[in-house]
Amino acid sequence: MASRVLRAGSFIARTVPPPASVASVLSRRTFSVSARMASSFYEPGWEPEAPSVKTEIPGPKAKAAIAELDQVFDTRSLNMLTDYQKSVGNYIVDADGNVLLDVYAQIASIPLGYNNPALLKAARSDEMINGIINRPALGNFPPTDWAHVLKSGILKVAPKGLNQVFTAMAGSDANETAYKAAFMYRRQRERGGHHVEFTEEELSSSMLNQAPGAPQLSILSFKSGFHGRLFGSLSTTRSKPIHKLDIPAFDWPQATFPLLQYPLADHAAANAAAEAASLAEVEHLLLNHPLPPCAVVVEPIQSEGGDNHASPAFFRGLRALTRKHGVLLIVDEVQTGVGATGRFWAHEHWDLPHPPDMVTFSKKAQTAGYYYGDPLLRPNKPYRQFNTWMGDPARAILFRAIVDEVERLGLVESTARVGGYLYGKLEGLAGRYPGQFGNLRGKGMGTFIAFDHPKRDVFLAEAKKVGINIGGSGQSAVRLRPMLIFQEKHADLLVEGLEKVAKKLA
Amino acid sequence: MASRVLRAGSFIARTVPPPASVASVLSRRTFSVSARMASSFYEPGWEPEAPSVKTEIPGPKAKAAIAELDQVFDTRSLNMLTDYQKSVGNYIVDADGNVLLDVYAQIASIPLGYNNPALLKAARSDEMINGIINRPALGNFPPTDWAHVLKSGILKVAPKGLNQVFTAMAGSDANETAYKAAFMYRRQRERGGHHVEFTEEELSSSMLNQAPGAPQLSILSFKSGFHGRLFGSLSTTRSKPIHKLDIPAFDWPQATFPLLQYPLADHAAANAAAEAASLAEVEHLLLNHPLPPCAVVVEPIQSEGGDNHASPAFFRGLRALTRKHGVLLIVDEVQTGVGATGRFWAHEHWDLPHPPDMVTFSKKAQTAGYYYGDPLLRPNKPYRQFNTWMGDPARAILFRAIVDEVERLGLVESTARVGGYLYGKLEGLAGRYPGQFGNLRGKGMGTFIAFDHPKRDVFLAEAKKVGINIGGSGQSAVRLRPMLIFQEKHADLLVEGLEKVAKKLA
Structure with a gap:
């Protein structure tokens, strides 16, 4: 297996090639070496092998930075102070270098993982830069290529x-x-x-x-x-x-x-x-x-x-x-x-x-x-x-x-497949840890899976300690919201982490 | 004065150096030649000498494109189909290559002109690209540098x-x-x-x-x-x-x-x-x-x-x-x-x-x-x-x-100065064209100037024909919303254009 050098971060030594299903696609990439070298972003598509938690979360660096931030911006809902430059793929990295498997994904809003190479390319395009620096009033002055x-x-x-x-x-x-x-x-x-005009009464009362x-x-x-x-x-x-x-x-x-x-x-x-x-x-x-x-x-x-x-x-x-x-x-x-x-x-x-x-x-x-x-x-x-x-x-x-x-990567189909795999594993957990994976739901719904836990907030906090960033919803649900690049190997790591938490809370 | 080659567009021949006040600053720029050459953006800071209207607005190219766009996106409030790649500084360029002095500025939302070089640089920065491709949920996962x-x-x-x-x-x-x-x-x-808890009634009634x-x-x-x-x-x-x-x-x-x-x-x-x-x-x-x-x-x-x-x-x-x-x-x-x-x-x-x-x-x-x-x-x-x-x-x-x-450019002070200059010129117009520049207002308020016109919508349409993109507000006001890079020379062109319209409508 090829070894690649990544910039900085704590998980260089654990870096391994991505799963075969993704690797076969990545090999077709055409990013030039010079473009790679000029970037301060991680090598596209490569991820750490597993989560790695080295400090409390927040750790000492995060605590200091959060205290500074709180002077000007409400931080009471802060979950993790995040180092986005170091986050990659399914892994989110915090200010202290803790590396977590992220199945929350910015409240279900990251589609393709952190520092995705295709999005990086799009972000560097003249088209994107034009959109950033010349923001139109779309209703009045749409760009010539807006239809396209x-x-x-x-x-x-x-x-x-x-x-x-x-x-x-x-x-x-x-x-x-x-x-x-x-x-x-x-x-x-x-x-x-549509053709009927407003009445005077409508105009004035509005x-x-x-x-x-x-x-x-x-x-x-x-x-x-x-x-x-x-x-x-x-x-x-x-x-x-x-x-x-x-x-x-x-x-x-x-x-x-x-x-x-x-x-x-x-x-x-x-x-x-x-x-x-x-x-x-x-x-x-x-x-x-x-x-x-x-x-x-x-x-x-x-x-x-x-x-x-x-x-x-x-x-x-x-x-x-x-x-x-x-x-x-x-x-x-x-x-x-x-x-x-x-x-x-x-x-x-x-x-x-x-x-x-x-x-x-x-x-x-x-x-x-x-x-x-x-x-x-x-x-x-x-x-x-x-x-x-x-x-x-x-x-x-x-x-x-x-x-x-x-x-290009068939990520909807991939998510359906991985979701089925994950759901099966969670059914196993539910059987082994009665009461902790209640009302398991989302079968056949890709990775959009959830379960109830009697100590939900404790569960989420404990998950973080074992390297899983995960969210809740409603009163007692743990909701899984992996990105679309979440593969079977990530499902294995997720289930392994959840089992550690379940054991502890059993 | 140095001559610079601009990419495409109809106004190459009319390109002149910017006003001295801006030129002295531009000479301090450090953009490398290679960065310039690699770009499909206009050379920073340079503008056409004057507006240039060659076709009806919308012209034939715009009409075709608007018809296409309208199939998927409501175009009834469309003002000009805009070529943002060709727009530069105070000048907005439409799909047919018409070049208008823009004192509407995307409903008062463009601060520094189209294709501003400083914003171009910011848009190309790793920091910006990181913000684009790794969009955070700021309340939960703010970036480590968010306070900064x-x-x-x-x-x-x-x-x-x-x-x-x-x-x-x-x-x-x-x-x-x-x-x-x-x-x-x-x-x-x-x-x-702050310390008082919500009542049960508040919780349930909410x-x-x-x-x-x-x-x-x-x-x-x-x-x-x-x-x-x-x-x-x-x-x-x-x-x-x-x-x-x-x-x-x-x-x-x-x-x-x-x-x-x-x-x-x-x-x-x-x-x-x-x-x-x-x-x-x-x-x-x-x-x-x-x-x-x-x-x-x-x-x-x-x-x-x-x-x-x-x-x-x-x-x-x-x-x-x-x-x-x-x-x-x-x-x-x-x-x-x-x-x-x-x-x-x-x-x-x-x-x-x-x-x-x-x-x-x-x-x-x-x-x-x-x-x-x-x-x-x-x-x-x-x-x-x-x-x-x-x-x-x-x-x-x-x-x-x-x-x-x-x-860096002192643009607030510049806007105060240019606004005073413009207001004086408009007072002159108001004197020469009674009834057309009614209730002139905004003295001492920079370029945030307006006046009433009895045929406001006609006035706006005629202004476009003479190369001025300008907006209305309220029932009868013409509102000026130049960008912060609007200088005395632009004010002269604006007043010249408005006078043409006033003559026609007199």
């Missing part, structure tokens, strides 16, 4: 049936602009069509934040759902009080999400009943809520809310219900999108007869926005859905590079 | 008295997160302090979007103000119906902004009365509105709303009133900040005895967020003010490069 950038990137992976996009900055504004599109769509229909100009309508979301933390999105977020306390909210309706019991096979009837009850509640709210919902927003898997799944049949039912009542269906794929469930979009698992009306995206896409298909979702006049930047071409170019790499 | 990036950039230009920052993505979420901070601050005070957990409180804004277009910010935006129609809004209060009469010297008493009346209305709303305001948000100059100014005395009065009633003052410097008024922050013109509680920023900063000083504006628990990305180190690094360049 969209079609070769964001729209190349558009969900089936949705061929247009409104670009945004992050998940929250992607959802909120989708909500705005839904409100305008609904009011235009009520008004009699400036007073009063109906009819500011309508008494709503977005329906689900209990324990998460859709962002700005004022509109937070009104649909129902994850935890700490996300919502002291912030004014719209009095919008929420339906119960069908909280399934596991193993699914043992609770088929109860779960089907829970899903039917949820759909009945949705229908009741659509018909009876004092602020009529103009859209239902739903995550394919409630992610922040605790990794709550529902069956494809449930989502097909939801699509049927929303169509029946002329209400839009917005699928929030901010966390589930871009391959992690073993399909590019998680809602592909549902086999819908009619696509969602809008699909929102961000995180692993590194850009954001909502896809749509119906031309009537473009409001009837310009400047109704508008803001200064309306997205970011630099990040759209990055997403294009991500898409290219996902396709 | 903040202190040497965003915080280096922090408004006096405000030494901390919460970073965001754009103006809308900068304002909304500032509002959230204000609501939490208020409720913590009402609860008896999940239902009901008081007391989701409090019946408000943000007070001003009529014709603009603070963004997401649900919370839009509830404080009072610019135009087209911005607000069909979007549900919080029933928050608005006060009348003192609409001054010009020339100011001729209407001193009436203007003072208008400002006093506005302050009285603010006080009345603070004391009597059913949703008590916990903050007042105000722009130093109402920008989207029509370039409405008020006197420093008005703002000092507003600061005094808000302090008197324990209400926070949020100054929205998204459009006014970063030098355009001849001070780095427009509120520096006010000579406030106590700083604003929060100052929000974006646009020319190319990043976003809110500055604050009071440690109690950090909510009492982690994860209350939080989101996945919480800003963007890549854009923070860009802002640092902008700040460095602004300081």
